[in-house]
Amino acid sequence: MRKHVVIRLTVVIGAVSAICLVMLFWVLDYTSSRKIREKAIGDLGVIANDRAELVETYIQGCCDFIDAYSHTTEAREALENPKDAGALQGIRDVTNQMAEHQENLEGLYIAKWDTYVLAHINPDSMDKTFRDGDAAKELEQQIRKADAPFCTGIVQAPVTKKMVIPVYAPVKNQRGEMIGFAGAAFYTDALSERLDSTVRNGKINVDYSLINSLTNTYIFDNDDSLVGTECKDDVILDAVKRASEDLDLGGDYSFSEGARVVSCHYMANRSWVFVIRDNQHEVFNVIGTVRTMLIVACVLALLVMVLVVLISVKTVMRPLSAISREIVRLKEGDYSRGHQIEKYASREDELGRVAQAVDELSYVIGNQYELFREMLKAQTVGTIVMRSDESQEILMINDKALEMMNLAGYKGSVTAMDIRNEFEEDQLAIVDENMKRVQEDETEEVSYEVSITNGVIRRYIFTSARHVLLSNNDDVIILCMTDLTELEERRSDDKDS
Numbered sequence: 001m002r003k004h005v006v007i008r009l010t011v012v013i014g015a016v017s018a019i020c021l022v023m024l025f026w027v028l029d030y031t032s033s034r035k036i037r038e039k040a041i042g043d044l045g046v047i048a049n050d051r052a053e054l055v056e057t058y059i060q061g062c063c064d065f066i067d068a069y070s071h072t073t074e075a076r077e078a079l080e081n082p083k084d085a086g087a088l089q090g091i092r093d094v095t096n097q098m099a100e101h102q103e104n105l106e107g108l109y110i111a112k113w114d115t116y117v118l119a120h121i122n123p124d125s126m127d128k129t130f131r132d133g134d135a136a137k138e139l140e141q142q143i144r145k146a147d148a149p150f151c152t153g154i155v156q157a158p159v160t161k162k163m164v165i166p167v168y169a170p171v172k173n174q175r176g177e178m179i180g181f182a183g184a185a186f187y188t189d190a191l192s193e194r195l196d197s198t199v200r201n202g203k204i205n206v207d208y209s210l211i212n213s214l215t216n217t218y219i220f221d222n223d224d225s226l227v228g229t230e231c232k233d234d235v236i237l238d239a240v241k242r243a244s245e246d247l248d249l250g251g252d253y254s255f256s257e258g259a260r261v262v263s264c265h266y267m268a269n270r271s272w273v274f275v276i277r278d279n280q281h282e283v284f285n286v287i288g289t290v291r292t293m294l295i296v297a298c299v300l301a302l303l304v305m306v307l308v309v310l311i312s313v314k315t316v317m318r319p320l321s322a323i324s325r326e327i328v329r330l331k332e333g334d335y336s337r338g339h340q341i342e343k344y345a346s347r348e349d350e351l352g353r354v355a356q357a358v359d360e361l362s363y364v365i366g367n368q369y370e371l372f373r374e375m376l377k378a379q380t381v382g383t384i385v386m387r388s389d390e391s392q393e394i395l396m397i398n399d400k401a402l403e404m405m406n407l408a409g410y411k412g413s414v415t416a417m418d419i420r421n422e423f424e425e426d427q428l429a430i431v432d433e434n435m436k437r438v439q440e441d442e443t444e445e446v447s448y449e450v451s452i453t454n455g456v457i458r459r460y461i462f463t464s465a466r467h468v469l470l471s472n473n474d475d476v477i478i479l480c481m482t483d484l485t486e487l488e489e490r491r492s493d494d495k496d497s
Helices: 002-070 073-080 085-100 133-146 189-200 234-245 285-331 350-378 399-404 416-420 425-440 485-496
Strands: 105-111 117-120 163-172 178-187 207-212 217-221 252-257 260-267 272-279 382-387 394-397 445-453 458-469 475-483
Touching: 002 085, 002 163, 002 178, 002 189, 002 252, 002 260, 002 272, 002 285, 073 085, 073 105, 073 117, 073 163, 073 178, 085 105, 085 117, 105 163, 133 163, 133 178, 178 189, 207 234, 234 252, 234 260, 234 272, 285 350, 382 399, 399 475, 425 445, 425 458, 425 475, 458 485
Parallel strands: none
Antiparallel strands: 105 117, 105 178, 163 178, 207 217, 207 272, 252 260, 260 272, 382 394, 382 475, 445 458, 458 475
């Protein structure tokens, strides 16, 4: 019984705990997954922002270089004395010297306003005009308006067909008047390599682009074949548009779409958008790890909880086990004292009160049983209590009945067959007939007289049989037998006399 109760309680509490843990797992998984996704997308946005700063820093470095070049004395003297061979040779030497210490330099030169080149790292480009009148005028206006080194964008070099960063700076005389300009073009390869190493950082699925938001063309991309072409990816174009036009976003826009996570940073001073793309599996792989850890933690927690509940319930239910055994013992007719239940009867909880009640009940029933047994022994009437079903199990028989049935001193439990064997065939028929009447009629008390012999003496017995339904639903027949042998003998003597 206790085991069943313990198992049931453990199963119920375990099921409730499992439901609670599933709900807790769902809440934690949803919350942590959302937070991780937000952080991962945010981190990708930070990377885009940082790499855009790297692009800006690289371009600023190019501008600083051309600024230093434009401030050389040789540049000023060459523009002030374009016919002086010494001045021209001086700026040409300086141009070559500075170019030797600058990597990824596609071109470096000094030119007059009409774009006539006085010095160039490529000798074939010297003493030539590279723009016509209107184009030269437009460039002059840009340089004068900027009045500082500036970058016009990233374009494709007409000769090498590679993407370059053109930068310009005005050259001024000692009075601060602009007398010409310095120009340079830097390959974007170094910038691409630097971006490739910092953006990927060991990840093979990260892609990046720098897109001109005005023309939607790739300024550069980790896929070289896209450089200089128009972007055809509608999702990227929409992101570029949002990053460059939606002021509420502050120039940053990140989202996840399909299998990709995309983050954009708008470089407002240049109208460029740096775009970085990664695989969702790469970005959100930690979610799967966290989810697995949560599942393992919940399963372990459930196992620990079930184990603790099982041990706790078994400990708490131990008195109930003793009480259950005591009740079974009482049912089996064992009313002896000194069992385990007595140590639980002193407890102050509900189980203690139940144990005390069962212990007192055992004491009362034991006393009543002793009294009943002594009364049964003292009776001069034989008494048999037996089941009314086909088993006819003998539940109780006193010494007087054993004596009448010639079973006094019988070793072992007396059965109905033992009693039947003592009757002669004609007398057994009387017994069976009356027992049948008792079984069929639960209200009638049946009386009959039979005789039994022990081989020497014949004993005459008057029997009263009654069908009784006990409070525990046991269906029994109670037989009360009176020995009429002496009375029959006196009657016989009277007849003889």
